[in-house]
Amino acid sequence: MLTSPARLLVLDDDPDVGIAARLLLQRRFGEVRCLERPTELAATIAQWRPDLLLLDMNFLPGHSDGAQGLSLLRQLRQQPGAPQVIVMTAYAGVELAVQALKAGALDFVTKPWDHPRLLAAVAAALALRDPSRLAGAAPEAGPPSALLGQSPPMQELRRLIAAVAATDAHVLVLGEMGAGKELVARELHERSPRRLRPLLAVDLGSLPDTLLESELFGHRRGSYTDARQDRPGRFLAAAGGTLLLDEIGNLSMSGQARLLAVLERREFTPLGADTPLPLQARIVSATNLDETALFDPQRFRPDLLYRLNTIVLRVPPLRARREDIPQLATHFLARFAAEHGRPPRPLSAAAMQRLQAHDWPGNVRDLRQACERAVILAPGAQFEPADFQLEGLVAPGAAPAEADRPSTGQTLAERERAALDEAMRLAQGNVSEAARRLGVSRAALYRRLDKHGL
Numbered sequence: 351m352l353t354s355p356a357r358l359l360v361l362d363d364d365p366d367v368g369i370a371a372r373l374l375l376q377r378r379f380g381e382v383r384c385l386e387r388p389t390e391l392a393a394t395i396a397q398w399r400p401d402l403l404l405l406d407m408n409f410l411p412g413h414s415d416g417a418q419g420l421s422l423l424r425q426l427r428q429q430p431g432a433p434q435v436i437v438m439t440a441y442a443g444v445e446l447a448v449q450a451l452k453a454g455a456l457d458f459v460t461k462p463w464d465h466p467r468l469l470a471a472v473a474a475a476l477a478l479r480d481p482s483r484l485a486g487a488a489p490e491a492g493p494p495s496a497l498l499g500q501s502p503p504m505q506e507l508r509r510l511i512a513a514v515a516a517t518d519a520h521v522l523v524l525g526e527m528g529a530g531k532e533l534v535a536r537e538l539h540e541r542s543p544r545r546l547r548p549l550l551a552v553d554l555g556s557l558p559d560t561l562l563e564s565e566l567f568g569h570r571r572g573s574y575t576d577a578r579q580d581r582p583g584r585f586l587a588a589a590g591g592t593l594l595l596d597e598i599g600n601l602s603m604s605g606q607a608r609l610l611a612v613l614e615r616r617e618f619t620p621l622g623a624d625t626p627l628p629l630q631a632r633i634v635s636a637t638n639l640d641e642t643a644l645f646d647p648q649r650f651r652p653d654l655l656y657r658l659n660t661i662v663l664r665v666p667p668l669r670a671r672r673e674d675i676p677q678l679a680t681h682f683l684a685r686f687a688a689e690h691g692r693p694p695r696p697l698s699a700a701a702m703q704r705l706q707a708h709d710w711p712g713n714v715r716d717l718r719q720a721c722e723r724a725v726i727l728a729p730g731a732q733f734e735p736a737d738f739q740l741e742g743l744v745a746p747g748a749a750p751a752e753a754d755r756p757s758t759g760q761t762l763a764e765r766e767r768a769a770l771d772e773a774m775r776l777a778q779g780n781v782s783e784a785a786r787r788l789g790v791s792r793a794a795l796y797r798r799l800d801k802h803g804l
């Protein structure tokens with residue numbers, strides 16, 4: 351898509367910086383003008399109306415505290431219609447970056463800059479101002495979708511993702527474990543103007559209450575005994591990008607209260623800091639709690655839910671979209687064959703039927719794992735039903751084969767425990783390896799091991 355060229359203004363007392371910025375940015379984004387003195391800034395903005403200002407933080411020789419840049423930034427924020435600002439400094443510590451963001455900068459880069467980093471920051475800033483620029487500014491940045499499945503519910507989900515991606519609305523992703531909630535959050539980020547900034551995820555289920563604020567809000571050096579240096583929290587690190595709050599349903603009541611305060615005020619205060627910072631990350635939250643539990647006020651604050659669920663994306667369980675199974679299975683089998691150095695092999699018709707008939711209580715993650723196991727263990731030239739070891743399978747209208755007969759009365763919890771046991775055994779106790787085999791994060795595995803007392 352063609353978009354109108356952007357207007358970029360660079361203010362830096364070093365003319366070489368202006369030349370370098372023009373060489374890098376002009377061809378890609380539009381016109382670049384350079385100023386060396388802050389006194390020319392107001393008139394240039396008024397007359398030329400730039401979309402974005404790249405602002406040096408120090409103009410007087412020997413100064414490195416960024417005070418001049420900060421003061422200019424504050425003045426600019428008072429002016430309606432002023433451009434977005436990315437600050438540049440050779441002396442960026444977290445301290446100055448934090449102050450600049452607090453004063454209203456959208457982002458910061460250090461000099462000498464890293465080209466991809468500066469290009470990404472500029473593209474993201476322009477896209478935030480005008481999402482239609484994204485396609486023209488960085489066509490290679492949008493990867494093909496990783497979210498497979500052409501069933502009607504998946505098509506509907508994709509349509510919703512496309513519709514909300516360009517907005518800043520908070521999104522709540524609901525679905526059973528392993529259904530693809532994190533992948534949906536990634537897809538949302540990748541389709542959004544924020545995709546050139548980070549997508550960060552915090553697993554609230556494994557984060558103790560005591561670490562919640564430091565992790566999300568960050569802290570200043572000395573704010574508590576172990577805080578030896580400043581640490582930007584996730585809210586700050588995801589500025590301009592997306593923050594996925596995973597397992598939000600596991601957040602304690604006090605954690606819920608603290609999160610609510612941030613979302614209401616759209617600002618947060620790092621531990622030990624005096625003034626708040628603006629919340630510039632888009633919040634996407636996810637949970638596998640079912641909706642009855644989530645709407646239980648004893649468990650989850652309705653006022654927080656109301657903030658989080660501006661848009662709700664429901665990821666259907668795999669058993670509700672069995673027509674997606676062939677595509678997913680074929681994809682996983684090919685991928686794991688390549689990964690494990692095995693030749694590609696077809697699925698027999700019986701195996702495909704078997705996979706489609708299975709209920710997949712652990713959803714796509716289960717299917718993925720069954721496919722990896724089959725790739726490693728299957729002896730024949732094609733995959734047969736028994737290669738997937740689907741104990742517990744009851745194909746509708748069909749008696750299960752002897753080898754696949756369900757182990758009597760096993761509950762989901764028992765099967766989860768058995769899967770954990772098996773993964774830990776195969777990984778010889780190595781948690782990272784076991785987590786990889788199960789397709790979950792280390793934190794999620796620890797939580798589940800803990801739940802089962804393993």
Ligand SMILES: Nc1ncnc2c1ncn2[C@@H]1O[C@H](COP(=O)(O)OP(=O)(O)OP(=O)(O)O)[C@@H](O)[C@H]1O
Binds near residue numbers: 497499525789794
């Ligand atoms: N539609 C899909 N297409 C391709 N891969 C998928 C799809 N859905 C899920 N997966 C894969 O299945 C695995 C589980 O997905 P994901 O981690 O997104 O699930 P989740 O719902 O967030 O799980 P949990 O609730 O346990 O955290 C991942 O490896 C993911 O890449």
